[in-house]
Amino acid sequence: MKLSPQAVCITLLATLFNLAHAEVARPNIVLILADDLGFSDIASYGSEIQTPSLDALAANGISFTNYHTAASCAPTRAMLLTGVDSHRNGVPNIPESIPPAHQVHENYRGVLSRDVVTVASLLQNAGYHTYMAGKWHLGKARDELPYRRGFSRTITLADTGADNWEQKPYIPIYEKANWFADGEETTLPEDFYSSEFLIDKTIEFIDSNSDSQPFFAYIPFQAVHIPVQAPKEFTDKYLDTYQQGWTALREQRQKRSKELGIIPANAEMQTMSSTHDWDSLSAEEKRFHAKRMAVYAGMVDAMDHHIGRLVAHLKATGRYDNTIFIFSSDNGSEATGGDNPRSLLNRLGLRIQGYTNDYDTLGSKGSFNTIGPSFASAAASPLAYYKFYAGEGGMRVPLIIAGKPISDKAKRSNAFTFVTDITPTILEFTSTPAPPEFFGGRRIVPMIGRSLAALSRGEVEQVYTESDYIGYELGGNAALFQGPYKIVKNRGPVGDSEWHLFNIVDDPGETNDLREAMPDKLADLLEHYNQYAAENGVLDVPANFNGTTQVAINGIRDRFGKQLLVLLLTSIICGVFYILYRRK
Structure with missing residues (x-):
């Protein structure tokens, strides 16, 4: 038409x-x-x-x-x-x-x-x-x-x-x-x-x-x-x-x-x-x-x-x-x-x-x-x-x-x-x-x-099912969430670097550790966490890692790197001349 x-x-x-x-x-x-x-x-x-x-x-x-x-x-x-x-x-x-x-x-x-x-x-x-x-x-x-x-x-x-x-x-x-x-x-x-x-x-x-x-x-x-x-x-x-x-x-x-x-x-x-x-x-x-x-x-x-x-x-x-x-x-x-x-x-x-x-x-x-x-x-x-x-x-x-x-x-x-x-x-x-x-x-x-x-x-x-899981890691502190459950590991100086299990719906304050009462659940969630870490390229932090100390080290390197290098070389040269002088 x-x-x-x-x-x-x-x-x-x-x-x-x-x-x-x-x-x-x-x-x-x-x-x-x-x-x-x-x-x-x-x-x-x-x-x-x-x-x-x-x-x-x-x-x-x-x-x-x-x-x-x-x-x-x-x-x-x-x-x-x-x-x-x-x-x-x-x-x-x-x-x-x-x-x-x-x-x-x-x-x-x-x-x-x-x-x-x-x-x-x-x-x-x-x-x-x-x-x-x-x-x-x-x-x-x-x-x-x-x-x-x-x-x-x-x-x-x-x-x-x-x-x-x-x-x-x-x-x-x-x-x-x-x-x-x-x-x-x-x-x-x-x-x-x-x-x-x-x-x-x-x-x-x-x-x-x-x-x-x-x-x-x-x-x-x-x-x-x-x-x-x-x-x-x-x-x-x-x-x-x-x-x-x-x-x-x-x-x-x-x-x-x-x-x-x-x-x-x-x-x-x-x-x-x-x-x-x-x-x-x-x-x-x-x-x-x-x-x-x-x-x-x-x-x-x-x-x-x-x-x-x-x-x-x-x-x-x-x-x-x-x-x-x-x-x-x-x-x-x-x-x-x-x-x-x-x-x-x-x-x-x-x-x-x-x-x-x-x-x-x-x-x-x-x-x-x-x-x-x-x-x-x-x-x-x-x-x-x-x-x-x-x-x-x-x-x-x-x-x-x-x-x-x-x-x-x-x-x-x-x-x-x-x-x-x-x-x-x-x-x-x-x-x-x-x-x-x-x-x-x-x-x-x-x-x-x-x-x-x-x-x-x-x-x-809900947008996540009981079988979905979300992994997380930052600076060696880690967690995995699945349904109402969460496994969590916190490093020092406040944490103990051990894995713990909580029901964060009933216990958001994380006061009742369930790892002894539910060892199979802990093991299952740890397996999921290891899978998450492998799939996402999570790297283990050095054993002596401290975030605050690392910030200071990186900051000094980034801001003063060249000056520190010059100072170090000058110190070495002066040291060599001093040793030669003492020997003379």
Whole structure:
């Protein structure tokens, strides 16, 4: 049948309208990643810290209570953005901590491999604007920066961390804080504060495009990575909050977690060997430790405040209703800094770096703050261990997925989920195909994650079956998950380097070791772990491996290598001349 010119015109207009409508219907994605945030550090997960912006997202979305990441930042970020295991995406550990003997292996460079494709690249190819503002830590060479990995606009910190008030490295292994804008070195503004600045740049990027294309915004905050710093008005809100100490806080959060239904009502909690006795401290020591945690709370509060600014802007510009928010942390709480930060040695070390940790200015510009292992255990409450370790406190973190395209009421899921699930989830939300076998002329490592989209909509209760297993290793600490069970091995100084078996659904605090009661289950899971390690090229760490020491060794080599070589040769030459002189 031959159509009239009018019918052809109407059909064409309808097609164009449908295409335009389909473009508008694709949701915006805002992926927010906190740094070193503990499992119970936001109010909707049991915290006393005020986080109304994140609580509002939780009230209009789904909160995951059994979500796991790597226990260190770079491996999590690599898996988050690719859906590929850390031992196959090139980042099995932070590059600063990889032993030299491992660095000769292609999958142990600590830099995001070209054999994986980022979710940003896939969304960019699908017509999305792609933005990033925050910490990258997946490579700092020109072709390793996010501007070359799918992000069209970027402001990024390439290092493991940096100061939050100025463009300054936070540890001496870095000569400078390496910030980049759209792939080029850049200088931070004078009025810089990290959380505020990153949201300002995100809003700027979003507003720079007025077309109908959707956007993907990735915001990896510096909060609450060391140095823990916050504006005084946020810290002051919590000066009286932590006077009872870390043990009381840990118990308070455990109780609140039970009331919220985040953990079972009969779940137990262990006290870490690294937790000091609060009552043994002097009044002055208690006062100082309480402020350390107050600054930490202020930093979380400030991050939440600025997330609220972004949400308000999206509402004001009509973008909110078509935006999906994903919020999480890269790993559990950070225990660095010890429980005696005011020792003479610590203060001298900070002075050399241009820092102080005086009580009155703690958290302000020029100060260096940490919370130490005792408050880190409280931040991870009711879980055991913290960052770097494979205990639940190092790996289990909050995950909130929210937005009107998904839900308009609060839901909670205790289904096991893993960091590699985030990229497949985003792809399904945006109707973007997973990468084919080849991408950009290269064979691509396939994703292993599962989409959480159906789970987020309440259509299914699990995405992993009882027979599925997920393996994990980082710096010699290892785990394998299957159904409700987990085997875990933690090295020293806190762990014992032995395998243990737990039911982490009934016992998220890892207090009841089942290895003696269920030896067949332990043996079966160990067999699966060995298979995982073999298939993914997991290397055994040296017997004397210590992550902190390795960071120092690698840092000295990378920053001072040539100077140290010259100094060593000069010393040898001088020694030879001295021996010859003495013989003469």
